[in-house]
Amino acid sequence: MVDILHRVGVKTPTPEKVYDALTTVEGLSGWWTDDTKGNGEVGDVLRFRFPPGGFDLEVVELRPLERVAWRVVDGPEEWIGTTIDWDLRQDGDYTIVLFKHQGWKEPVEFMHHCSTKWGSFLMSLKSLVETGEGAPAPRDVQISDWH
Amino acid sequence: MVDILHRVGVKTPTPEKVYDALTTVEGLSGWWTDDTKGNGEVGDVLRFRFPPGGFDLEVVELRPLERVAWRVVDGPEEWIGTTIDWDLRQDGDYTIVLFKHQGWKEPVEFMHHCSTKWGSFLMSLKSLVETGEGAPAPRDVQISDWH
Numbered sequence: 205m206v207d208i209l210h211r212v213g214v215k216t217p218t219p220e221k222v223y224d225a226l227t228t229v230e231g232l233s234g235w236w237t238d239d240t241k242g243n244g245e246v247g248d249v250l251r252f253r254f255p256p257g258g259f260d261l262e263v264v265e266l267r268p269l270e271r272v273a274w275r276v277v278d279g280p281e282e283w284i285g286t287t288i289d290w291d292l293r294q295d296g297d298y299t300i301v302l303f304k305h306q307g308w309k310e311p312v313e314f315m316h317h318c319s320t321k322w323g324s325f326l327m328s329l330k331s332l333v334e335t336g337e338g339a340p341a342p343r344d345v346q347i348s349d350w351h
Numbered sequence: 352m353v354d355i356l357h358r359v360g361v362k363t364p365t366p367e368k369v370y371d372a373l374t375t376v377e378g379l380s381g382w383w384t385d386d387t388k389g390n391g392e393v394g395d396v397l398r399f400r401f402p403p404g405g406f407d408l409e410v411v412e413l414r415p416l417e418r419v420a421w422r423v424v425d426g427p428e429e430w431i432g433t434t435i436d437w438d439l440r441q442d443g444d445y446t447i448v449l450f451k452h453q454g455w456k457e458p459v460e461f462m463h464h465c466s467t468k469w470g471s472f473l474m475s476l477k478s479l480v481e482t483g484e485g486a487p488a489p490r491d492v493q494i495s496d497w498h
Contacts, residue, residue: 208466209462212495296496297496298495311354313358315356319355319356319357323357323471324470327471330494347358347360347477349360349362349445
């Protein structure tokens with residue numbers, strides 16, 4: 205099992221804004237990439253595009269305010285067939301976000317890059333909900349020379 | 352195998368400054384925590400302290416400008432016995448940093464937290480080398496309510 209794991213706490217009184225940011229095109233384009241298309245219902249495919257390429261993700265599970273799960277149906281070879289899960293719970297003033305990107309075959313260098321990049325995008329999600337302003341591509345935080 | 356992996360690219364002409372930031376108390380205290388003590392030679396123990404606690408790491412390998420490896424000898428129970436490796440290589444204008452924190456027994460919630468936190472500290476290391484200013488504890492980026 206080679207997984208990417210992350211956890212952030214978003215200061216917000218209920219998981220509603222975080223859930224919306226993971227399940228609507230408006231929300232997703234506010235922290236991940238400006239160029240997000242599709243519908244967020246189960247069985248739909250969300251299409252995320254970045255300057256160097258993109259990902260098509262099928263929504264496989266939605267449990268309102270608690271859980272979102274995606275399956276990668278197109279994108280870089282290493283991503284295809286992997287799954288991305290988001291689990292939310294409220295803990296006092298914070299919505300706790302547990303993130304898992306599972307099913308990588310090998311811990312290749314690209315996986316190291318994606319792990320750091322996901323952490324950075326989770327901080328963008330946190331910022332979007334807390335301040336109204338995220339850092340989606342192409343205004344995302346640059347972590348390296350990888351394009 | 353449950354590992355934390357990260358990769359950043361630091362804009363600098365050689366790996367020298369990154370290597371120094373991983374092997375000297377002055378360097379380490381510039382990006383990880385102000386409260387760093389010890390010596391950076393093989394067999395020595397570096398003591399890192401943060402407001403909520405700390406880690407004692409034995410330096411197990413040093414390959415100048417290429418590799419640094421630590422073993423956790425004291426700290427949170429989940430960390431003890433785990434290993435932290437840094438591999439450096441030059442790629443054009445960037446020093447590529449590959450990071451692995453290996454040997455976690457279980458993908459517990461604390462591991463998710465540490466993964467995001469490591470990503471944030473790698474960005475602090477990148478900033479220290481590129482700009483002269485990192486974000487070590489207690490001025491580190493707050494990712495959640497976890498103390």
